[in-house]
Amino acid sequence: MPVNRHVPLVRHEPLGGPYILLTFRHPEIALGARPGQFVMIKAGTSAEPPLRRPFSVLKTNATDETFTLFVKVVGQGSRALAALRPGDLAQCLGPLGRPFDLPADGAEAIMVAGGYGIAPFLMLSEELRRRSRVGRVFYGGRTAGDLQVREPFAGLGVTLVPATEDGTLGHPGRVTEPLEAYLDGGGTPAALYACGPDAMLHAVARIAETRGLPCQVSLDPWMGCGIGTCLGCVVFTQGADQARPKYRCACTEGPVFDSRVVVWSGDDASAARRAGGRP
Amino acid sequence: MPVNRHVPLVRHEPLGGPYILLTFRHPEIALGARPGQFVMIKAGTSAEPPLRRPFSVLKTNATDETFTLFVKVVGQGSRALAALRPGDLAQCLGPLGRPFDLPADGAEAIMVAGGYGIAPFLMLSEELRRRSRVGRVFYGGRTAGDLQVREPFAGLGVTLVPATEDGTLGHPGRVTEPLEAYLDGGGTPAALYACGPDAMLHAVARIAETRGLPCQVSLDPWMGCGIGTCLGCVVFTQGADQARPKYRCACTEGPVFDSRVVVWSGDDASAARRAGGRP
């Protein structure tokens, strides 16, 4: 059950460029958050912007009852969060949303991340490890500086395959290229998990479809409330079970969706995320 | 001529309670500000509140081209200023307003200050000293903690007479009590200068009137622009020369007024300042 609290900032760790790690104390999130879930949070001090912002839970620490966010500063809300000093309060509601389903069988789980889309995969990797499953992360970005969260995965026995469009780290090009190469090379994963820019999610969804692999995508439409009341986050979906496409709340029925139910191209869902104006 | 600049905060000196000294770099104010003038300033970072705030210039430093404000934190705007860190920018327009006129003859100049009303008198005392005039400051407040700016006057050979309503420092009671006692005792000043809460200003004005002393009061109505365009700061005045009372802009024709032209009780001017909701 999500809990609404004024949470004190415990740790403030600037990473390269616009990226920063923010750690807050919030017992229920620290103990209850599951891989793929998010929080709605706002710097307690600022009147503007009016609304809270959604961020995936990067990791939790049951001992000191904290959770950590991996935040890319893109605008007013994230800037206000980054400006918090240890001890300052933020308003935070969580954990929220539908987490990832774990792969059915023991085969390898493949995660594909773009930019801050890496966030939900650290907890997923920990979970896989707990169940002694194997994981592999394909991690893409424009340049090396966008691939900030790498070390933590090593410790989890997860193979991390970086890719940068400018070739400054790992495979030079799209992250889906090493992914396809790996699958062509005989990789037979139990499931694909993807989080990142739309174009990437759609590409991964297609790859999964053509190869008949189950695929879960974590979407990040604009969100106003996080609990299903504002109806601002809806995503256009079409399930096999559905007579016709319908809107679903990404905050309660998502953010994780089976890639096959998402209505992808030139549709309203993408319009919604387009408004998100991906950085 | 007032100059509009983005000014960096140079020094941030918290005093007791809600009081703080803020020093900014602004050449034209540092070199041009005269006793009684003020600036319109806003923390560059904050969208709210929309408008700048008026603050008297406490002191200037020609060498490093800075000026200092004595700020009492009472609300959003002053809080945003107090939250600035050295290097942060503020938007600042100044110097503004009509300064004090110096006393006609060489006799003692008496300054009466209430709370942050002490601000304009440090520069006035320096000016008096430059012209080898004698000065005496009656400085009142609720409690000792409200009388934060005292030491600087000693260095200027100005006698400072404190008064606190709770008796924690100097005369126990209203600041006008030691003032009247002094005048009864034969003090024969060239002029009175007053800055502080309305009730105090009005009381000093009455004292000046009954004793036939010239008196200049520095008013602090709510101000929106500081340059005579919003017409929000108007004060109701009635000069001997005027056929009937009229509104004058406190920002351009003031903040310093001859106490005899201010229409004091139960009138619009006080309504204006009532809205100021004196702290």
Added chain:
Amino acid sequence: MKLSVDIAGLHLKNPLIAASGTFGYGVEYEGILDLSVLGGIVSKGLYLEARDGCATPRIVETPSGLLNAIGLQGVGVRAFVHDVLPRLAHANTAILVNVCGDTVEEYAEVTRILDQASGVAAIEINISCPNVKKGGMAFGGDPRMTHEVVAAVRKATRLPVIPKLSPNVGDIAVFARAAEEAGADALSCINTLLGLAIDVESRRPKLAFGTGGLSGPAIRPVAVRMAWQAARAVKIPILGIGGITSAQDALEFLIAGASAVQVGTANFVDPGVYDSILEGLREYLERHGLDDIGAVVGTLAYPGDAPSCDTP
């Protein structure tokens, strides 16, 4: 200390009501918020049938405000009565239902269904949604249509009937009186202001629908003014709405003449907003030596002709 209010045959344990469309159907808050702290809840707008609502984007932030074009996505009144109402049976707060329609007859029909259901405390008539092509403003923007819709709904139920007025009119008093004459028991003032936000890079509206409804603190001064004008125009009680985030904000509406208030956008910002508002109201009454929130309603001392312009 008495915070409860009785208006239009409706008992509210306190004057705070969750505004339509900003609180879902209430059930979304299970586990997050104890609904019994609220005076009441107004459901998301309901038609006879389920609706998809507008394309996305549906919401965009503006300075101190929110612009939305949800388009009344909803489950339809029958599903509401069948699936939702039972879950609210023990919420221990007044359930008001926001009724919509493309035609006068649909408003009446939806109302009849709710009148038969159990657990509905009152009907709020949405004649002011700016985000639908039919109905909505068509009824709220014309006093005669307002009268017609309210009269039809009035005939369809014994429940209190509360038309929700639009701010997108010249003189809200005219609409308030039309609704009163048609048999309204109270008035909700106001719905959102019609606004437009443009993405200058794509040169398209930021909202898929185009225009949207503006809400939040930005509109409060306009909302307080309209609640005040409506309160002076009619004898029936007013529910004040618009930009309320704190006890001070709520008090502005009460002092202006509203008997109760609705909190909208603030629900998105902070699910805990009701506790802080209630605490603030109690603190205010105490400080002012009052023991009944009703004692502040309509106490605004509005200036006579002086002080005013061109006096003296």
Added chain:
Amino acid sequence: MKLSVDIAGLHLKNPLIAASGTFGYGVEYEGILDLSVLGGIVSKGLYLEARDGCATPRIVETPSGLLNAIGLQGVGVRAFVHDVLPRLAHANTAILVNVCGDTVEEYAEVTRILDQASGVAAIEINISCPNVKKGGMAFGGDPRMTHEVVAAVRKATRLPVIPKLSPNVGDIAVFARAAEEAGADALSCINTLLGLAIDVESRRPKLAFGTGGLSGPAIRPVAVRMAWQAARAVKIPILGIGGITSAQDALEFLIAGASAVQVGTANFVDPGVYDSILEGLREYLERHGLDDIGAVVGTLAYPGDAPSCDTP
């Protein structure tokens, strides 16, 4: 790159105009701001005679906004012509004069005096000031009166005539058409929204006058919507006004259909606002490969009926 605009026989070196009542008579900025950076200046509202204006407090801040009831304090048109105009002779920017009146005849008389003066580029007719007992909204709130005032002013001068419309109406298109039919050369949209802010401790309005006019970023979405509606309703050019603080804000109005814009409240916040807006406009045109600001005017791609509500 062409930033100049020619509207209603008025040449502006750029589309940025200082809005009436927020820039004094322009002369207040001597030494603070080089007036020649502006496309134009609209004077504070002028009557035949000098006026004291409202009692104080006259201005109060609201979320992202400003509520004011100045009440058109001013020197009167003759003093303006005699004392102020000469000082603006070399300002090298277009001087528009905001004309007020308690009666239709006063509007016409003030206009005649300005028509005889030299240095006046255009007449802006203020039929939308919410803060006076007579005139103002009385004319701006009734299409027939709007027509009458505009026609009378039209007859009184050969200068461009630009009525300034009120947002406190149901359908601004009706007023825009009335003004156009009466011979207006352009329209200023919009004046302030009528609002009320209450001091809950004293239970009195925060403004001495009572209600006031709401301005600033808070109203921008409403202002953009109305400028857009007006632009679609008439053939004459629109001056967009409301909450402009940046190039982006100005572009919203231009894209919505305004040929130029006026900056109001932002003048109080930052006298340097014009430089930053102009820089932003140039940067935008460059980035979009345009060499004329006119090329963005009215380019809003407004959604057809789909995507919209209840599709699919």
